[in-house]
Amino acid sequence: MMDQILRFISVSDANVRYVLIGSMLLGMAAGIIGTFALLRKRSLLGDALAHAALPGVGLGFLLTLSKSIVPLFIGASIAGILGVLTIIGITRTNRIKQDAAIGITLSVYFGAGIVLLTYIQRLPSGNQSGLDKFLFGQAASMLPSDIMMMSIVSLLVILIVIALFKEFRLLIFDQAFLATLGYPVHILDILLMVLVVFVVMIGLQAVGVVLMAALLITPAAGARFWTENLRSMIILAAVFGAFSGVVGTFLSSLAPRIPTGPVMVLAATMFFVISAVSAPRRGLAAKLLQLRHNRRKMQQEHFLRAAIEWLELHHESKAIPLKAFIGRTEMPISKLKRVTAWLIDKRMIKFSSSNHIQLTQKGYDKALQIVKSHRLWEYYLLYRMQLQEDHLHRDADEIEHILTPDLIDQIEKILQNEGVDTSNVVSVHPLHQ
Amino acid sequence: MNSGTNNNIPIEIHDMTVAYHKKPVLWDIDVTAPEGKLIGIIGPNGAGKSTLVKAVLDLIPKASGWVKIYGQPYTDMRSLVGYVPQKESVDWDFPVNVRDVVLMGLYGQLGWFKRPKKQHIKSAEDSLKQVDMEDYADRQISQLSGGQQQRVFLARALAQDAQIYLMDEPFAGVDAATENAIIKLLSNLREKGKTVLVVHHDLSTIPKYFDWLMMLNMRIIAAGPVKEVFTTENLRRTYGGKLTVLTEAADKISQAGSVHK
Amino acid sequence: MELSAAFWIILTGSLVAASCGILGSFLVLRKMSLIGDAISHSVLPGIAIAFIISASRDVLPMIIGASAFGLLTVFLIEILNKKWRVQEDASIGIIYTALFAIGVILISMMAGHIDLDQECVLYGEIAYTPWDIVIINGAEWGPRPVWFIGTVFIINILFIRTFYKEMVISSFDPALAMSLGFNVSLLHYLFMGMVSLTTVASFESVGAILVVAMLIVPGATAYLWTNRLPVMLILSVIFGILSSVFGYLLATYWESSIAGAMTVAAGILFLVSILLAPQYGLLGKFYNHLKLSVSFASDHLLLLLYRQLEREPQTLVIPGAVYQSTSTGRLPTLLALMKNRRDGRISKRKKHLYLTDSGKEMAHQLIQRHRLWERFASRELGLPDDEHVHESAHRMEHFIDENITEELYQVVNNEKSSKSKAKDKYEKK
Structure with missing residues (x-):
């Protein structure tokens, strides 16, 4: 076992090296093309295509009685394209919707493929055909010539995408606009479809028809979490795909009984889950952190507003007793302690005695801004939206944390235009008095 | 206005904010609908007219505020409220006939498990008669024209025998016959003392069709009798573009993600 | 023995197909075919885990395992789609491939320990059904799969009977169902639970792929034939x-996989329906199209003969000339000619065509309609009074029935058209 791992990692074995490079290129090509398929909302078309390829594999074998990859590839491509045309034909000619059309095509073509496969297995020459490898994939059983083909087609696909990147991007984003620029939209669309067909076909041996779709969809969907930029999304999807290919090949070479396809799919799924959890901004962890950050920010701002409100009532004093905050912020003592600690850390407040705090200049400025935005928003609701006064506070409570200085200025201007005097919204003595 | 227990008010919307994906689309709607009136809801595209109707019906969650139907929460008063969705909201290829669709209006009364009986079928056919569609009861819905589809939806709401009707753009894309049928129907409903809220697009017909008006653009611009509120000034404020402050604040909220849980 | 084996196999297949077909009709109508596809793949790990834990083919653990994974699939797809905003079809693809992969790996790792292998997962062992006999107290009670799927079939029937009304309204108009107080999502999950149960009952005898086929294809086929649920x-x-x-x-x-062949048969039935179904089939559409073309051709034919006679009453029209001077194509023209001769509007003497009296009357009406539309088009649509109106009338004359004729008359014969009235009004202001 150890020996095997070492041999694999060192890539000293020529065959292992080829398989590795091949599955890496395959994963890359699938990730790249999958990104376009995903954004074009055609994820499951790849699935139907892969399933539909099976009878083509069977027929290719039956007609040539050879395991050579070329006839199988051609057969699979024709059957796959026929499958896509079937879907289009079904939805165009009658009221069956696309989802059912995909399901029908996928299952019926696949059933026909199974019929052919079981038929071939009964032929004298069919026993060793090894066509059942096409169901779930077996990278280890690929011949050097297969890998050669796989690599060449993958590279070709990648190169075409690089060359036509600008066109494909606009095709996905705004097809009508691309057409007005004079590009042959339909030809580009068909080309993209043909590239999907190619990737699916070269993946069949390694991944199998059943799960090939995952190699198109999952890396691309995972990459989507990390970036808003198509170029980086494609690169990430290619990386995820390449790693999934390598991991799948590696693990299934350790345990030959386990087919390659499912392992690759699980590897891709793992990348997807990692992305969904840990990607910045869109990821789950980032969202939870953001939520906690917002909550804490709100608590601190409520504390600061309470401080100003207390100061407005008590003009003679600058030191605010801590217990004044209990009623004003409606926070439990333990929470209050933590909020105090955060604000001290930020140098917004300081203790003036053991149970009194005082605002620093920084804290004072911040607090003033919060109160101002709160009250301006209240005015705004009152004058522009004609709300009843009792509704005001709750709304301003929430909005004050997100109004940017920009927006506050805008609101102030609107109010001034309406003839509202906004100069005295906060009536507190300045700190340095 | 804020007592919240007024039993004569068909719909009282109190301080309701509605958000899609955390981005507010309706701000602090606070309005009451008077009883027995035909009430138009108007506003530009994206003003939140359909959203308002859906939020009243609890079809989408409210970020804050509440709605009361005759002083009670909507969930207790469902049977009093009939809904006419936009006709594009369903798949008209669905294999049912006109009578089946109208019967659906009675499913709420029937509750789980029970099946419609003769009297229900009778009342469904009566409703069809009110919209001049009695001859189409056995027609498959896939074979109806746009106006006929709209009338089937109206008949379905009639079958509910509600006190309050909420209609989402019933006049959109219908033929003259249907338009007349709807107008006839609306005035019948008013005679029976029902309250009808209609999302409407065509400004020119407002004084003719409605008694009362809610002018909406992300927030209530004006609400009241047509004679009082249907003014150039209010129209300018309703259709004169969105308030950038509200739009920007909404963007900020959706980015922050936490406020308006 | 052979015959009874065939009987049991066909019975099992039919029960699977019937159970799936009923639920599948609703899947198709709810546009959830692919969710059905996903469930029928992703119950596999549930089945495999039940095998591992119970070390048997007991039905109960299998049902629990599979239903759990079926509902998990639906739930995860929803999470991905709604919470993480992954497109729906991509969510389906990600979840079902991942779960199916886990199932395949579990089964490959256990190969040899259990009588389930990768291929069997896909296309089942329906051929062995007759030998998997339930034996109680030494008596044979028929094949186990038949009992299992038969029970599920009955449960499905009961489910649809009980919730028929709710299923219909929540499929057709979920918003209305919700506003009426029906718990739409509860029903959704109940339905998905039924799909999972049906899948697991079908799974070991027919395999995943036949389940997918039977869930979608018969329902979609039936949808082509009828408008009644x-x-x-x-x-x-x-x-x-x-x-x-x-x-x-x-x-x-063919001596091939039975499940695969059943799928192919379902596909053939679907293809036949696409061709033959009366309203939505291609043949039906072709027939309607032809009927329309014939009626166009018939109008053209009558007009042609009428004008010919108007100009030069002595000219004789031969059928060959007719074909060349109409634009509707040979076949419709030929059929139109036959139809008009049968109806006594056109007669043929010495290889020449004549209009009969009723034919002349008909042609006259057509011309009136044509002219009516020309006047309407020039007045109300503001078309220039040249070929424009003629072409417009040429297109429209076929569609003008009595109602429209009446309305056109009113419009055209009014002192002033509505448009010019509006103009007057405007000018007065």
Whole structure:
């Protein structure tokens, strides 16, 4: 076992090296093309295509009685394209919707493929055909010539995408606009479809028809979490795909009984889950952190507003007793302690005695801004939206944390235009008095 | 206005904010609908007219505020409220006939498990008669024209025998016959003392069709009798573009993600 | 023995097909075919885990395991789609491939320990059904799969009977169902639970792929034939049973996988329906199209003869000339000629065509309509009074029925058209 791992990692074995490079290129090509398929909302078309390829594999074998990859590839491509045309034909000619059309095509073509496969297995020459490898994939059983083909087609696909990147991007984003620029939209669309067909076909041996779709969809969907930029999304999807290919090949070479396809799919799924959890901004962890950050920010701002409100009532004093905050912020003592600690850390407040705090200049400025935005928003609701006064506070409570200085200025201007005097919204003595 | 227990008010919307994906689309709607009136809801595209109707019906969650139907929460008063969705909201290829669709209006009364009986079928056919569609009861819905589809939806709401009707753009894309049928129907409903809220697009017909008006653009611009509120000034404020402050604040909220849980 | 084996296999296939067909009709109508596809793949790990834990083919652990994974699939797809904003079809693809992969790996790792292998997962062991006999107290009670799927079939029937009304309203108009107070999502999950249960009952005898096929294809086929939901449900069952009978015959003929052949049979039935179904089939559409073309051709033919006679009453028209001077194509023109001769509007003497009196009357009407539209087009549509109105009338004359004629008359014969009235009004202001 150890020996095997070492041999694999060192890539000293020529065959292992080829398989590795091949599955890496395959994963890359699938990730790249999958990104376009995903954004074009055609994820499951790849699935139907892969399933539909099976009878083509069977027929290719039956007609040539050879395991050579070329006839199988051609057969699979024709059957796959026929499958896509079937879907289009079904939805165009009658009221069956696309989802059912995909399901029908996928299952019926696949059933026909199974019929052919079981038929071939009964032929004298069919026993060793090894066509059942096409169901779930077996990278280890690929011949050097297969890998050669796989690599060449993958590279070709990648190169075409690089060359036509600008066109494909606009095709996905705004097809009508691309057409007005004079590009042959339909030809580009068909080309993209043909590239999907190619990737699916070269993946069949390694991944199998059943799960090939995952190699198109999952890396691309995972990459989507990390970036808003198509170029980086494609690169990430290619990386995820390449790693999934390598991991799948590696693990299934350790345990030959386990087919390659499912392992690759699980590897891709793992990348997807990692992305969904840990990607910045869109990821789950980032969202939870953001939520906690917002909550804490709100608590601190409520504390600061309470401080100003207390100061407005008590003009003679600058030191605010801590217990004044209990009623004003409606926070439990333990929470209050933590909020105090955060604000001290930020140098917004300081203790003036053991149970009194005082605002620093920084804290004072911040607090003033919060109160101002709160009250301006209240005015705004009152004058522009004609709300009843009792509704005001709750709304301003929430909005004050997100109004940017920009927006506050805008609101102030609107109010001034309406003839509202906004100069005295906060009536507190300045700190340095 | 804020007592919240007024039993004569068909719909009282109190301080309701509605958000899609955390981005507010309706701000602090606070309005009451008077009883027995035909009430138009108007506003530009994206003003939140359909959203308002859906939020009243609890079809989408409210970020804050509440709605009361005759002083009670909507969930207790469902049977009093009939809904006419936009006709594009369903798949008209669905294999049912006109009578089946109208019967659906009675499913709420029937509750789980029970099946419609003769009297229900009778009342469904009566409703069809009110919209001049009695001859189409056995027609498959896939074979109806746009106006006929709209009338089937109206008949379905009639079958509910509600006190309050909420209609989402019933006049959109219908033929003259249907338009007349709807107008006839609306005035019948008013005679029976029902309250009808209609999302409407065509400004020119407002004084003719409605008694009362809610002018909406992300927030209530004006609400009241047509004679009082249907003014150039209010129209300018309703259709004169969105308030950038509200739009920007909404963007900020959706980015922050936490406020308006 | 051979015959009874065939009987049990066909019975099993039919029960699977019927159970799936009923639920599948609703899947198709709810546009959730692919969720059905996903569930029928992703119950596999549930089944495998039940095997590992119970170390047997007991039904109960399998049902629990599979239903749990079926509902998990639906739930995860929803999370991905709604919470993480992954497109729906991509969510389906990600979840079902991942779960199916886990199932395949579990089964490959256990190969040899259990009597389930990778291929069997896909296309089942329906051929062995007759030998998997339930024995109670030494008596044979028929094949186990038949009992299992038969029970599920009855449960499905009961489910649809009980919740028919709720299923219809929540499929057709979920918003209305919600506003009426029905718990739409509860019903959704109940339905998905039924799909999972049906899948697991079908799974080991027919494999994943036949389940997918039977969930979608018979329902979609039935949808082509009818506009009535009850009829659609019954048809889907019938198509399912037909598929399994024909599939079995095909499989014995080809000596191939029975499940695969049943799928192919279902596909063939679907193809035939696409061609033959009366309203939505291609043949029906072709027939309607032809009927329309014939009626166009008939109008053209009458007009042609009429004008010819108007100009030079002595000219004789031969059929060959007719074909050349109409634009509707040979076949419709020929059919139109035959139809008009049968109806006595056109007669043929010495290889020449004449209009009869009723033919002249008809042609006269047509011309009136044509001119009516020309006047309407120039007045109301503001078309220039040249070929424009003629072409417009040429297109429209076929569609003008009595109602429209009446309305056109009113418009055209009014002192002033509505448009010019509006103009007057405007000018007065």
